[in-house]
Amino acid sequence: MIKAVAAVHDKILILDFGSQVTQLIARRVRDARVYSEIHPYDCDPEFIRQFIQEQGGKGIILSGGPSSVTEADSPRAPQIVFELGVPVLGICYGMQTMATQLGGAVASAESLGKAREFGYSEVRAHGHTNLLKNIQDFSTSEGHGILKVWMSHGDSVTTLPPTFQLMASTQSCPIAGMADEVRRFYAFQFHPEVTHTLQGTAIIERFVHEICACKPDWVMGDYISEAVEHIRKQVGSDEVILGLSGGVDSSVAAALIHRAIGDQLTCVFVDHGLLRLNEGDMVMEMFARNLGVKVIRVDAKEKFMSELAGVADPEAKRKIIGKEFVEIFQAESGKIENAKWLAQGTIYPDVIESAGKGKKGAHTIKSHHNVGGLPEDMHLKLLEPLRELFKDEVRELGVALGLPREMVYRHPFPGPGLGVRILGEVKAEFAHLLQRADAIFIEELRNTVDQASQKSWYDLTSQAFAVFLPVKSVGVMGDGRTYEYVVALRAVQTQDFMTAHWAHLPYELLGKVSNRIINEVRGINRVVYDISGKPPATIEWE
Numbered sequence: 001m002i003k004a005v006a007a008v009h010d011k012i013l014i015l016d017f018g019s020q021v022t023q024l025i026a027r028r029v030r031d032a033r034v035y036s037e038i039h040p041y042d043c044d045p046e047f048i049r050q051f052i053q054e055q056g057g058k059g060i061i062l063s064g065g066p067s068s069v070t071e072a073d074s075p076r077a078p079q080i081v082f083e084l085g086v087p088v089l090g091i092c093y094g095m096q097t098m099a100t101q102l103g104g105a106v107a108s109a110e111s112l113g114k115a116r117e118f119g120y121s122e123v124r125a126h127g128h129t130n131l132l133k134n135i136q137d138f139s140t141s142e143g144h145g146i147l148k149v150w151m152s153h154g155d156s157v158t159t160l161p162p163t164f165q166l167m168a169s170t171q172s173c174p175i176a177g178m179a180d181e182v183r184r185f186y187a188f189q190f191h192p193e194v195t196h197t198l199q200g201t202a203i204i205e206r207f208v209h210e211i212c213a214c215k216p217d218w219v220m221g222d223y224i225s226e227a228v229e230h231i232r233k234q235v236g237s238d239e240v241i242l243g244l245s246g247g248v249d250s251s252v253a254a255a256l257i258h259r260a261i262g263d264q265l266t267c268v269f270v271d272h273g274l275l276r277l278n279e280g281d282m283v284m285e286m287f288a289r290n291l292g293v294k295v296i297r298v299d300a301k302e303k304f305m306s307e308l309a310g311v312a313d314p315e316a317k318r319k320i321i322g323k324e325f326v327e328i329f330q331a332e333s334g335k336i337e338n339a340k341w342l343a344q345g346t347i348y349p350d351v352i353e354s355a356g357k358g359k360k361g362a363h364t365i366k367s368h369h370n371v372g373g374l375p376e377d378m379h380l381k382l383l384e385p386l387r388e389l390f391k392d393e394v395r396e397l398g399v400a401l402g403l404p405r406e407m408v409y410r411h412p413f414p415g416p417g418l419g420v421r422i423l424g425e426v427k428a429e430f431a432h433l434l435q436r437a438d439a440i441f442i443e444e445l446r447n448t449v450d451q452a453s454q455k456s457w458y459d460l461t462s463q464a465f466a467v468f469l470p471v472k473s474v475g476v477m478g479d480g481r482t483y484e485y486v487v488a489l490r491a492v493q494t495q496d497f498m499t500a501h502w503a504h505l506p507y508e509l510l511g512k513v514s515n516r517i518i519n520e521v522r523g524i525n526r527v528v529y530d531i532s533g534k535p536p537a538t539i540e541w542e
């Protein structure tokens, strides 16, 4: 979250022990319209004291994490967390360290002779703590409340700390929740922050609104004014270059930064030859019309194509594209006096999927060009005001900033563009074929309205595009033999782009798109539809 926040909001401190889903805790707290900040578990105790006693902090949440409290030197919460008199919620590792620090005991699955527990579980909610009262998914014939939750742990609390009572249990995890209602310390072994825990939002809302007594007063309008103030402080009188793609994120970042620093911002739009059909002209036109921001268009088609020639490996291509982008940004910044910052529309999913930097044990799925690909010696400082937001929040912010709906609700388009949609080696010839096939697909999605919802299939899908497969297959057209390339269509539905379903497009629509592509794009004689979800596939093919 933006750190320079006025003390007027009630807020929650989240201490991060390195979980993959810590951001989701902040997300759920934000959904409850309460401001929160994430800080590392080992931050200065004096910072924590000030946060709580001087800046409106009303409660603390301890995240999960990959360590095991049973190991020597594993992380602990600063003791002050338990001494400030505010409510504390421990989640998974957060529960385990709370138990350990307050006099309970934790053991590993191995030492207990049990299996580790990952995924769906049903938890019995015991007693009537203030946190869980009347929150349940269903109740059993004996009248026990049951919560459907998501678990991900090896260790478990085996002895409650003195003064704690049992709050939840499962067969395999007898202490799945614990509470000390006098001190208002609560903890769960399961993860209330993930959407698979159906009552998770209700639990987090109960914690922040009722247990911590935070006012639900955090809205996008505040986000804007606080982000604006923060950007002004950070940038001072420096000039800022922003990588503008015409996509949602960089457009919203541009509007936000422009609101903060006006003409100190110059946007750089790179045409790398791997954009959608006519995209370059459209982006320039859209910006001139809507934003009143300075935009420079850089034609780098030849440079990108020559650097990519002969390279087939997806990660290698991504790294080259990332490097070329930065070189252009550096070169452009050299032309502007006092340009010291590179702004990008990086959002939270880019950050997690790319590297999970600073997160022990996190895997790199793919290097998003704007995160993994930046060189060490870049002389520009990074300004990324959307780095902790999810896509739907970025859209909400865009609307609040007054951007037109057509811009804010466009499907995302990856920075490396068709470079990761032409499998293997990128060639200009393939890019031309793909641009036309893709444009037909998008046009038909826009023009086909679903009767039930009265929405177009473009609006009913989160992202849709064509992929070029560099394999040839045999066909017959006009009695003649063809031997040409294949295009795959991809359309997905997703909320946060972290997981996605393939879209069940109507057969008639798919049929029409296939017909048009094969008839109109000479060089393609076969169209297939991708029916893989994410996971196990990803949205893009590379």
Ligand SMILES: Nc1ncnc2c1ncn2[C@@H]1O[C@H](COP(=O)(O)OP(=O)(O)OP(=O)(O)O)[C@@H](O)[C@H]1O
Binding pocket: 242, 243, 244, 245, 246, 247, 248, 249, 250, 251, 268, 269, 270, 271, 272, 343, 344, 345, 346, 350, 370, 410, 411, 412, 413, 414, 415, 416
């Ligand atoms: N052609 C481009 N020219 C300049 N900068 C770009 C270009 N493509 C991507 N970028 C930079 O990389 C960032 C990440 O790209 P990404 O595609 O994730 O976001 P976006 O294009 O702003 O939004 P969307 O996700 O809706 O496509 C952008 O915010 C932008 O700063």
Ligand SMILES: O=c1[nH]c(=O)c2[nH+]cn([C@@H]3O[C@H](COP(=O)(O)O)[C@@H](O)[C@H]3O)c2[nH]1
Binding pocket: 318, 353, 366, 367, 368, 369, 370, 412, 413, 414, 415, 416, 463, 497, 534, 537, 538, 539, 540, 541, 542
């Ligand atoms: O700006 C970007 N630079 C990249 O390098 C990149 N790779 C994937 N994407 C977009 O991220 C979302 C998730 O995509 P994946 O499921 O393929 O990882 C989808 O929306 C993808 O289009 C990128 N965006």
Ligand SMILES: NC(=O)CC[C@H](N)C(=O)O
Binding pocket: 019, 063, 064, 065, 066, 067, 068, 091, 092, 093, 094, 152, 153, 154, 155, 156
């Ligand atoms: N998700 C977590 O916080 C896991 C905590 C701890 N590493 C365990 O396996 O039990």
Ligand SMILES: [Mg+2]
Binding pocket: 245, 247, 248, 412, 413, 414, 415
């Ligand atoms: Mg984009």
